[in-house]
Amino acid sequence: MPDTSSGTILQRKFGRSDSKISALGFGGHHLGEAPDEKTAVQIVHEAIDGGITFYDNCWEYRRGKTEVWMGAGLKGRRDRVFLMTKTCPHGRDGSLALQMLDESLRRLQTDHLDLWQVHGMAFDNDPDLFIRKNGAAEALEKAKRDGKVRFVGFTGHQNPNVHLAMLKTGFPFDAVQMPLNPFDANFPLSFEKQVLPELNKRGIAVLGMKPLSGHGDAIKHGVITAEESLRYAMSLPVTTTITGIDSLEVLRQNLRIAQKFKPMTAEEMDELRERCKPDAADGRYELYKLSLKFDNPEARLAHGFPLDTQQIEVKDMLGATENTGHPFPEKQIQ
Amino acid sequence: MAQQIDSAREIPSGDVPKKPLGKTGVQVSAMGLGGYHLGSAETDQAANEIVAKAYDHGVRFFDNAWEYHDGLSEERLGKALRGKRDGAFVMTKVCTHGRDKKIAMRMLEESLRRLQTDHLDLWQIHEVIYQNDPDLIFAPGAAADALLAAKQQGKVRFVGFTGHKDPAIHLRMLAHGFPFDTVQMPLNCCDATFRSFETQVLPDANRRGLGVLGMKSLGGSGELVKHGAVTPEQGLRYAMSLPVATTISGVDTMEVLNQNLKIAVNFQPLASAEMQALREQCRFLASDGRLELFKMTTKYDGKVGREQHHFPTTQELPI
Numbered sequence: 262m263p264d265t266s267s268g269t270i271l272q273r274k275f276g277r278s279d280s281k282i283s284a285l286g287f288g289g290h291h292l293g294e295a296p297d298e299k300t301a302v303q304i305v306h307e308a309i310d311g312g313i314t315f316y317d318n319c320w321e322y323r324r325g326k327t328e329v330w331m332g333a334g335l336k337g338r339r340d341r342v343f344l345m346t347k348t349c350p351h352g353r354d355g356s357l358a359l360q361m362l363d364e365s366l367r368r369l370q371t372d373h374l375d376l377w378q379v380h381g382m383a384f385d386n387d388p389d390l391f392i393r394k395n396g397a398a399e400a401l402e403k404a405k406r407d408g409k410v411r412f413v414g415f416t417g418h419q420n421p422n423v424h425l426a427m428l429k430t431g432f433p434f435d436a437v438q439m440p441l442n443p444f445d446a447n448f449p450l451s452f453e454k455q456v457l458p459e460l461n462k463r464g465i466a467v468l469g470m471k472p473l474s475g476h477g478d479a480i481k482h483g484v485i486t487a488e489e490s491l492r493y494a495m496s497l498p499v500t501t502t503i504t505g506i507d508s509l510e511v512l513r514q515n516l517r518i519a520q521k522f523k524p525m526t527a528e529e530m531d532e533l534r535e536r537c538k539p540d541a542a543d544g545r546y547e548l549y550k551l552s553l554k555f556d557n558p559e560a561r562l563a564h565g566f567p568l569d570t571q572q573i574e575v576k577d578m579l580g581a582t583e584n585t586g587h588p589f590p591e592k593q594i595q
Numbered sequence: 596m597a598q599q600i601d602s603a604r605e606i607p608s609g610d611v612p613k614k615p616l617g618k619t620g621v622q623v624s625a626m627g628l629g630g631y632h633l634g635s636a637e638t639d640q641a642a643n644e645i646v647a648k649a650y651d652h653g654v655r656f657f658d659n660a661w662e663y664h665d666g667l668s669e670e671r672l673g674k675a676l677r678g679k680r681d682g683a684f685v686m687t688k689v690c691t692h693g694r695d696k697k698i699a700m701r702m703l704e705e706s707l708r709r710l711q712t713d714h715l716d717l718w719q720i721h722e723v724i725y726q727n728d729p730d731l732i733f734a735p736g737a738a739a740d741a742l743l744a745a746k747q748q749g750k751v752r753f754v755g756f757t758g759h760k761d762p763a764i765h766l767r768m769l770a771h772g773f774p775f776d777t778v779q780m781p782l783n784c785c786d787a788t789f790r791s792f793e794t795q796v797l798p799d800a801n802r803r804g805l806g807v808l809g810m811k812s813l814g815g816s817g818e819l820v821k822h823g824a825v826t827p828e829q830g831l832r833y834a835m836s837l838p839v840a841t842t843i844s845g846v847d848t849m850e851v852l853n854q855n856l857k858i859a860v861n862f863q864p865l866a867s868a869e870m871q872a873l874r875e876q877c878r879f880l881a882s883d884g885r886l887e888l889f890k891m892t893t894k895y896d897g898k899v900g901r902e903q904h905h906f907p908t909t910q911e912l913p914i
Contacts, residue, residue, distance in 0.1 A: 548893075
């Protein structure tokens with residue numbers, strides 16, 4: 262087993278800027294699944310030493326726990342990483358988005374973000390609500406002006422048409438995040454086919470996510486291996502591919518792939534798309550496009566959708582789960 | 596759909612009007628009785644009474660599906676229509692969800708037995724909601740072939756398909772040019788604003804001369820009413836005023852039936868300005884699909900279709 266604990270990962274240019282980020286990004290959501298804060302900190306330290314420079318997070322993940330844990334992991338190492346988090350107004354006012362920003366900065370123990378994105382553009386009216394007067398677009402501009410964030414963007418996993426409508430607002434985004442994996446390309450609602458070329462044309466940094474198509478069911482069912490799926494996503498014309506990391510084992514697995522990464526050939530990518538085609542046609546491995554499975558309670562509440570009470574985030578919100586380790590939210594960072 | 600109504604008010608004398616079913620030459624009642632909710636009615640007796648009263652007031656279109664309540668809905672309708680079969684227009688749906696003609700024909704026999712009849716007036720392919728369904732349905736030896744065979748054998752008079760998810764899927768179905776007689780789709784005051792069957796599919800279906808069956812006039816479970824977008828009367832009258840043959844409405848209690856009959860008996864369509872006002876009234880709540888969960892989530896997707904498409908169960912993926 263090669264030692265991954267120190268190494269480098271291919272760095273790519275972040276959009277039109279001079280900044281560079283690692284081709285593999287650290288997904289913050291899964292960090293909340295670590296057994297405790299101490300383990301989470303250890304994971305972040307080893308990820309940095311292993312060459313991951315891009316760190317993803319979000320105001321609404323696990324009621325703030327993942328930002329708090331990542332902040333603890335980045336203490337003293339902030340300058341070595343490119344830090345992103347997301348704001349979650351979900352159509353509500355820009356002032357709310359800015360409140361969330363201040364909270365995120367406190368939790369992450371930093372005075373600025375490298376990238377701040379509007380989280381979860383899922384609904385057909387999100388672009389209108391974003392660009393409206395007093396909407397989140399004004400918050401992005403203000404945060405940039407105030408020096409609290411260097412770059413701004415948006416994310417979403419539901420519908421490529423919503424992404425295209427966001428671009429049509431004319432807002433000058435530096436980055437856009439979306440699901441990219443071998444199943445997406447074969448589904449009628451495809452980010453790879455519909456959105457990726459448009460972003461490349463505009464020079465906007467592309468952040469791929471869900472390289473294992475969400476919860477990795479396709480891998481469990483033997484359609485594809487984790488390595489193939491991740492390499493496919495990283496071989497697309499993107500800046501980075503964000504993947505969830507919840508343990509040292511998963512981190513090391515990802516580092517092994519990323520440190521020796523060579524892009525797939527066009528033929529290899531074609532072969533993989535073909536293999537996934539039969540299982541891609543009805544979206545069975547991309548449930549995030551067809552249900553609210555991956556949408557956080559905050560988004561559902563803001564848009565008046567019902568909650569799924571079995572979902573872990575909803576249980577967290579309702580206090581129905583007992584967090585082991587860090588006693589969030591009792592211990593708030595000042 | 597269980598909304599408060601003033602039971603004291605009488606249902607007017609007269610009948611639910613009839614409308615032509617596309618170019619079939621047949622007329623059907625402008626309101627249809629939804630079959631799913633017959634299975635939700637408390638008892639067989641309650642279902643019987645609902646069917647009898649609806650029939651007496653001129654509701655003659657009866658909807659059902661092979662998979663509703665594992666057959667209970669069809670059985671109940673079969674019993675309730677004893678002695679009334681000739682006056683009724685009976686539809687049920689086949690639930691192959693991508694499987695072959697043999698399975699479809701077996702389902703047809705089972706439906707006929709449960710419905711206690713030797714023929715259907717209309718047999719439709721149920722729940723065309725997955726993006727690859729059109730390909731599976733039109734594959735050689737699949738569901739489309741079953742429709743043709745059943746028609747040829749005289750077991751069904753007319754054929755069609757249904758779905759509640761995505762207008763684009765309906766359009767792909769229609770583009771095959773298959774001789775469908777009918778098509779069923781969600782039509783309500785919110786739909787016109789959001790992933791709209793009314794603006795994208797209805798004109799195409801009308802142009803082709805298909806009989807259009809509207810459904811989910813109040814959102815599937817009364818969501819439009821519960822969230823204050825419309826009153827039941829506004830919602831139903833809107834749906835019934837569109838260029839459709841019938842509007843299928845699910846009824847599981849006598850209260851809901853009375854409410855529906857008060858609207859449907861002697862029904863007069865809304866003026867186009869009234870229709871536009873209702874669309875405007877719903878526009879904000881319609882714009883993200885929150886009241887049309889059947890388009891936005893998996894909440895309304897049936898068990899058999901999920902199994903065939905390897906989707907998680909309703910318990911595992913409730914929305």
